[in-house]
Amino acid sequence: MRGYEYYKPGTIEEAIRLMTSLEDAQYIAGGTDVLVLLRQKKIKPGHIISLRNIKDLAFIAHHNGLHIGSGTTHAEIERNEIIRRNYSALHDATSNLGSVQIRNVATIGGNICNAAPSADTACPLLVLDAGVTIAGLEGERKIPVDEFFLGPGKTVLRKGDILKEFVMPLFGPTTGSSYIKHTRRQAMDLPIIGVATRITISIGKNGGELRCRDILCTIEDVSNLLARFEDEELRCEDIRIAMGVVAPIPMRAKEAEAALKGKIISEKLFEEIGEIAANEAAPRDSVRGEAWYRREMIKVLVKRSILRSIDRIIRPDDMVYPERLW
């Protein structure tokens, strides 16, 4: 590891000024990605600008939706009760990333700016319709997170730009979300694939009350469960599906979303959705997983994630979910 100059600016403006004035500089937040790259000699910056001293970057605020500063750690997000309840997919992602030690320092902004196809928070942000605010030399601009990623390790950020915050809309009680990270280990692992979904539902029968809610607490077969949903006309009013490690960037399964939106849920439809999503993906063989397996897992996990999201709408106060396969 060669030497480098280390800077710790106190404001966003100062950081941007430093970055634009230096030749080979690198921003660092939690450091859990940058330090690995440094050790592997994949980057050799002469200057490292830490963002940890900038207080304006670390916050969670609830006004007109959810605002999360890019310098907020995964641990802080994981512990936020409103996020756990109303933005559950993000809670799922932040509570299963790396290890406790990593979550205590790694930031959500770093996770997104690193732009790995496996970034755990990317899929949740995609399904939660997050917008990002970017601060640059010429002021601030806002874009949907959909448009942030360009390729592995590539984003729309220009030299000096700092991803400032994520903004997510409010969701009502008929909306639920989840993220499933498919891994080989329970900790310290990257997903073989990751799937997040957000669904808004309505119930056609029984005055909008779901009678079969107790079935969710049992280990009843999934096809029976879906048959009950269909009987009671559980309808998908709105849906987002996002997938990680299936393409160069985390992506939405928009065709699958279109096929489900407005429909009454059924086992047949679920099968179709899984197939469509799998066809939208372009997974590759890698050391971490084979393409065919990733494709199969999309089919399985899209279904499981939607079921888990529905479960969270129907039983929002149950802290402990039954040991079901989803």
Added chain:
Amino acid sequence: MDNFPVVGQRIPKRDAPQKVTGSAIYIQDLKIPGMLYGKILYSKYPHARILAIDTSRAEQLPGVKAVITGYNIPPFKFGFFKDNPPLKSGKVLSMRDEVAAVAATSPEIAEEALEMIQVEYEELPGIFDPIQAMQEGAPILHEGLKSNVLKLPWRLICGDVDTAKKESHCIVEDTFSTQWVTHCCLGTSGCVASFDINNNLTMYSNTQIPYLAQRDYIDALNVFGIKNRKVRVIQCIIGGGFGSKLDTYAYEYIAILLALKTRKPVKVLFTREEEFIATSPRQSTITKISHGCTKEGKLLFREMEMILDNGAYTSWGATTPSVMMMPISSLYKVPNVKYIAKCVYTNNTYSQAMRGYGNPQATFAIESSLDQLAEKMGMDSYELRLINANEPGEITPQNFKVTSCGMKECIEEVAKRIDWKGKRGKDKGRGVGMASLIHVGGGARVYKSDGCGTIIKIDDYGKVDVFTGASEIGQGSETVIAQIVAEVLGVNVEDVNVINNDTDVCPWDVGVHASRTTFVAGNSALGAAKKIKEQILEIASKSIGEAPEHLDIQKGLIFSTKDKEKNTPLGKVLRNAHYSTGGKMLMAEYFYDPANENFDKDFKGNLSVSYAYGTHGVEVEVDRDTGRVTILKYIAAHDVGRAINPMMLEGQIYGGGLMGIGYALSENMNFREGRLMNPNFLDYKMLTAKDVPPVEPVIVETNDKDGPFGAKGIGEPGLVPTAPAIANAIYDAVGIRIKDLPITPEKILKALKEKEKRGQSGEEGK
């Protein structure tokens, strides 16, 4: 069995406070004044000719004190076959081949210098598959050899397998394979080589064989032109061994060479990546196995043929078939046995010892095949195991003399606790499986001596110093030895200090291997303690006025067993002996070498004084959609003779079990054309604390007649039967048998889909 005040107690591991508070000194922490840092340049190709090496730019870098290559060092080779030079010239045979090394004033400068070394290679076609390596026309790795098959005739014949085959009522045959896995010691490898003014060498090392390493270093120094010098090996606290430090490595000789050249102490310390790439792991195997039995289920024969990937050079990995012979000949009663193994050179890494020493690979095939046999027989595999279980007093086909044996108890305990009858073959998606093990439990005569020496001295205040040859590598031997000595001497265990890390101070020991330390070093400590106790009682007899045979010691007090009022503190007796005319210091030494046998030329003989047994039972749930396996329950029953320290014993069982679960389900050194694709903990899936299933250790005590206080070894057994127990449970859960480790979700899902297809096309399937 008797209860004792110290032996059998749950005494915390004595080095634990040091380790958890960060005050333990590892090789990583060691600094010697003037010390330089060595770094090694490895090959760029798995098989290539070195055309030229240019080190001139590196030599000019400020801070660089020496650069060496295979072209400017004395011709020296190390390893079991003496086929491995510390720095390569001519050809490189694997990606881990050392090509050049640098000593510099800082690790950063040394690393920078490595980047300045220009090596020109001519790439040669590589061989990465042992089966291809055996084919005619395959490139020969080592010049001067005619074949890539090692000249090691591993062949064990007991009884008459051909006749037994004809007499068998039922026969099964199949092929199983296992992967490369590595030890994952949390403390990476490293050493400091330091010469004094007279060219005597001190090696600060992580080794688990200080006295064999000492000999290796002496051999090397002789070749380097420094004859008749003294070599001292000092061990820092060692962060795990698991067999990885059972041989000397190129980096150690490189440190010696750099120290010689610079006249400064030189430290070579592995990074985590180097630890993955450049230490020697457990080799992959392919095993063809066949079992036959009578109508009643009595085993008649076991036949196995095995191919082992030796890798590019020969270390102890090539000798693991000798230990594989143990389960092959003697796990369950099987009268007729045939085993042939071939080790084959390839351009992969090279293999070495790892916990179990071949036993896990062999047991995976044996115990999987036994379940297949039971199924074909229409028998409960639990019954089949009980019918054939080993028993005390048995002499096995390989001439092992079984003394204590609790195998039946282990099998029964597992069946009871896992609810075998209630669960086997019942629940869809859930299943139970079991597998057993045999391992050496009373030393193993692999070398000419299997001995260990102990010296004990007691100071004027009754504090005891025990100098033992046995190394502490994290397994807890110093705690066990302290317990044994404290028990015999009747002192508090805190008053026993164990010194075990310096060849100048401690007597000889063959090394930490073969689960032998509690048994051999324990017996040695026991012998020394008894000797010194005799001396103490002899002296005390005069001052107390009681015959020595009527004296005993408890909690540091010497007393008459006839009249407890007649007593004297131990320290007082010792001081009186010391400060009287013609004074006396109390010391005793004892060398224990167990009465076990080297194998004869047919690989027969009583390898160990006693044998350890055990059975693991697993309940799994298989997710049919993802292929993922969850372990719901894990019972590990072990016949340990006697638990000297049940808490540490359980630690060995947990640790072994988890290592075994990793072996079964997730760990795999992913070599692609000789290049390790996952040299880090992210992609090498060693299991984490969150992956630990509920493991329930069951300690079966058989009080071995030769063990110290009845104890047998337990260091390795914990991981031996894990993989087949899990494979058998998966078969019970979803009816598919994975014969190739690790059992990944991909393999399970693929097999499930194939089974589904077969089911639809009307073919048979469970």
